[in-house]
Amino acid sequence: MSTAARVTRELQIGAEEEFHVVDLESRRTTPEVDTLLSQLDGEEFAPELQRSLVETNTPVCDTLDDLRAHLQRLRGRLASAAGPLGLGVVAAGTVPLVDLDGGDISAGARFAHMQHEYQVLVNEQHICGAQIHVDVPDRDEAVQVVRRVAPHLPTLLAISASSPYWRGSDTGYASYRDLIWARWPTAGPPPMMETGADYDGMIQDLIDSGTISDPGMVYFDVRPSAHVPTVELRICDACPEVDFVVLIAGLFRALVRRARLECAQGAPLPEIRHELLRAATWRAARSGLEGDLVNPAGSALMSPVLLIGQLVDSLRPHLEALGDFEQVLELSQMALGRGSAAARQRRxxxxxxxxxxxxxxxxxxxxxxxxxxxxxxxxxxxxxxxxxxxxxxxxxxxxxxxxxxxxxxxxxxxxxxxxxNGMKAAEKALHTEQRARGVTFRVDDEPERLFPLDLLPRIITADDWAGLTAGLTQRVRALEAFLRDVYGERHIIADGVVPASVVDDAPGRTHLGKLVPDDAVRIAVAGIDLVRDRPDHWMVLEDNLRVPSGMAYSIMSRRLIRSAMPDLEPPTGVVPLEDVPRRLRSALLSAVDQDRAGYDEVALLSAGTVDSAFFEHKLLADRMGVPVVTPRDLQVTDDGVFLIGEGGRTRLSALYRRIDELELMESAGADLRPIGRALGNAVRRGNVALLNGFGNGVADDKLTYAYVPEMIHYYLDEKPILDNVPTYPCVDSERRAEVLDRLDELVLKPVNGYGGKGIVIGPHASQQERDEVAAAIRAEPAMWVAQDMVSLSTHPTFTKGHLEPRAVDLRVFALQSRRGSGTDVDVLPAALTRVAPAHSMIVNSSRGGGAKDTWVLK
Incomplete structure (x- = not known):
């Protein structure tokens, strides 16, 4: 029999669960475990240190299904015995309503000694955990398994986190139980030892020192069991739902299997910094599944979706050998979708x-x-x-x-x-977290500053989101068709739907647009700005099709707000954002031939640290698992586009463009020669996909915007789902005359303006400002449009210690992926609400605006 087969056969599993005994009338814990146990028999039930706690022990199980059945059976027996007594049982790290009087310790000399020796630590032990046992045949192997699985323990704690409340208050932690438990002298991450003799010698030293009285008082997060030949997982909170216990058991058993095989193969033991493991455990107790966790492969923070997804993927061979893969995969996705038990309690x-x-x-x-x-x-x-x-x-x-x-x-x-006062403290915590994570931006040549983020999230209901998704999908499809047409046959112009001057004089039109292959996706990422003036009426304010920014700020805003105000959880939950980077990477990869070697070598092309949005570039690239490159990192030859690095040359299949088109054309490559024209030729030959494509600006200026409804009719033969703001092109003589007559009623916008620059809001402008814009319109009418004044909706915003209404818009990001001869549109839930300064309707951060986390409800 092979080593792997033998190890798999030997990996039986069992669980111990601790429960709070609760009075059903007051919902407070009550010291009635003796009364409850008098109704039960057998070794499967036992008292704990506090008389308000009870423990169950499953038999040894071969499968996760067996384990689940026994967990459910034992919980059922507890409830059946407790109900007639007016009692209930709760599986959670803590119960919110508990009294610490110190006099309700279970009988027995051992417990009496503990109360005498440890004093307040014993009084506070109104906490419950779940322990998982997995077979390990000998002490030496058990010690090495402990060391190999230790880096992954914080992830398992995050999954189990179920103790946000302590003595009637929200602690701000997802697992406050872990902080209480960590006060014991032998709790926390395990010691990094190599042999059973070393481990047992340490235990004897602890006993000799008077710190503990017996081996059972070693409370490390994982340990060789004191009384059976197993490795015991102890870090986890008790879990309200059996599914979470089964998930943790499945992951832990697979980790043990991998560790045992590594021992058999003589693989070196991992080097783990004890202080970093403690820090990772603290972070998991703080965050649960609602905040970033520490990557066990390093010290960087990582979203739970990525971390748990990678853990399941890495354990797949072992899960499959145990027959657990499909069940663990499904349970992990369930857990991420539902969030931690701590978050559900807060909701x-x-x-x-x-x-x-x-x-x-x-x-x-x-x-x-x-x-x-x-x-x-x-x-x-x-x-x-x-x-x-x-x-x-x-x-x-x-x-x-x-x-x-x-x-x-x-x-x-x-x-x-x-x-x-609580909101002020949360705002201070928010700013501290922003500084720690470098969530900054820069305007022109100013120093970097914190990205202005408000505490109060904005809610988009599921019904609203469904309508926006349909409307934005329609709009992006029409704009893609327009770009392909105007750089090709120009049918829409020949048919008189859009005037030729609108296209030919567009500031964003460039001959480079003709270099994009006919079947390429031109709009890989669109950022569409929307406003609404009443509950049931959304309007598109602007299309951004070149290098739209804000997606990463949306993702990070969610993390920051949840960290600053952990108890702010909506009752029905929000659509998670952790999957957004994967969806973005998938859209980028759809642009290349996946049968080609190296098809997945993608990079994000940036101007570098000088770019005001470099934080976003770095975050998106990190989350996608791709490098950030600048033109100086690239070499373009007849064979393709290459990334030049310390390890040599890597041929790139696609570049996600986040650098201005003109700046890219003028930049020097790795050989110090201008890179723009060579890159354009590489795009034309199909040697590299450039996303977003050259020339997209012809479709997103403020004059072209006026004709998007006509594009939808023309290309899709559909009625627009989302309205435009009524827009008047000043290049049209009749419209120009009307605009000049209504300057005090309209909003005037330069066609090539961005970031709110050059906008004149007629009703709020002085007569001198209106006279100056009238002269500019008469001098260059093709460079101006006017729009009806729209009353933007407002939203409560915390500023200077109070709430005030501020005007808001919404930037929604839509991805396009190539699918055969067509495209699929994916509207992302990573929407960014932008907030105007006081007494203003201009939301751009470059003009003093800020942002809000946006919660799309499920």
């Missing part, structure tokens, strides 16, 4: 602000049932936070009468509990 608390609701949810989840979320009232009376909040027009969260709208009720209940 329930947010509905009414009642901790008894949290306990009810835990009681139900422990028994495999669920309680529907209580419906929030249709109207929430205005809290004191809104005493001086003045609504003018359509506000997305507050009615004209000053009441909070239904979808924001949970948010304002949470904010009211925090109060202004």
């Amino acid at each position: 329930r608390f947010g509905l009414r602000g009642e901790l008894t609701d949290v306990v009810d949810g835990l009681l139900a989840a422990t028994q495999g049932s669920s309680l529907p979320f209580d419906k929030a009232p249709s109207i929430v009376r205005a809290p004191k936070l809104l005493d001086d909040y003045e609504v003018a027009g359509f506000d997305e969260a507050v009615s004209e009468e000053g009441n909070v709208l239904p979808q924001y009720g949970w948010m304002f209940r949470t904010l009211s509990r925090m109060g202004i």
